[in-house]
Amino acid sequence: MIRKPYFLLSLLQAVLSQEWKADTPRDVRAQKGLCALIPCHYSYPSNLANKHRDGVWFNTEEVRPWAPLAFHSKDHGHESDRFRHRTGLSGDLKDGDCSLIINNITAEDAGPYFFRVEFDNGENFNYYPATQLHVSDFTDKPTIFAPEIIEGKSCNITCTFNTTCRGTAPDLTWDNPTDVPGSVSNSVTQHGGTLTYSSVLTLVPSPKHYGQTLTCRVSFPSVSSQRTLALTVQYAPRNLSITSLDMIKDSSISITEGNSTALHCSVESFPASNLRWEHLGVTVNRSSSNNEVRLELPHVTSRVAGEYRCVAENEHGAVESSITITVERRETHEWKGALLGVGITLSGTLAGFLIYICVRKGRNTGKGHSAQAVRAGIYSPHEQSDKPWKDEEETLGIETDRYRNVFQADNIYENCNLDEDSIYANV
Incomplete structure (x- = not known):
């Protein structure tokens, strides 16, 4: 009978202590120059639901004299100088949201943080354990998404940057060559606790833009980063060229019977073109690598005389060119030489x-x-x-x-x- 009051008192204290609790992580990581978010949700006795309250965040393990204040909802003048104008709450204390935002993080911001609530009736509570903030160098970069870039067709190239912090918004900008004109539109969307900042560059590419670079830069007040995209513009075959070691005159070459010759055909395109040589409507050689094809003609006879066509094609178009081979009989050539010698x-x-x-x-x-x-x-x-x-x-x-x-x-x-x-x- 004597022990019963102590048992009831302990049970009452346990019930009351369960009402004063907070849900905060043990560790939070942030990068220099960005913002840090320390998630926090707290509860308190129901009899205080209608009471006005203030929230305080300390940059220390526990309350002690002269402990630095990172945030004070009632009087910002109580905040330490290095935190002033950089901190705030992401939610409403009445809704039980005590999440802290610290903008433009520095290495000195690393350390423990805990939350304290203060009611008008004088009841206060410190929520432990503290959350440890870890600060690292800024390494995050934006991401670039590009569809198929095809000559003459408008395309949207998107640059995005994700953050869980609702502090200072980043600036997304494009660095693109002056001969790659385009229009830019920016937006921000939220998926759960993640904010996605997007910048869309709309342009109409041409083959001359192949290999040129576009750079998307994300900037905060003290740090920035960027990502670069090399344009791979797809285009139909163009600038087809036929060359030979023998002299070409008016798209024609003359070969003495019995000699050898070779024809080389090359083209510009992306993706690579399929090339082939045709003679009398029949394919005599083909290639599908590095935009070129070679045709060897050893021991030329009169049967190889005629027109040779080089055809190049890919999924975006085709182009062709031709050359004519004439064969001179060796007897005629030798008779002319002999006659000249006799003379x-x-x-x-x-x-x-x-x-x-x-x-x-x-x-x-x-x-x-x-x-x-x-x-x-x-x-x-x-x-x-x-x-x-x-x-x-x-x-x-x-x-x-x-x-x-x-x-x-x-x-x-x-x-x-x-x-x-x-x-x-x-x-």
């Missing part, structure tokens, strides 16, 4: 023969002048015997210098009156 040989032979005749006549004329010189006493018979004339086939030019004065008045070629035209007249 050159005959010309040289005839010219040499005519020059020989001229020189021979000149020698005979020189001998006549020598006899006249003997009779005139220019030199004695003894001298003649000392320097006799040898056979004319052996002596041409040996003694000429000695008697140059005798012959200089006469032209050794005086009987050879042939000009250049006469020599080559029959060539």
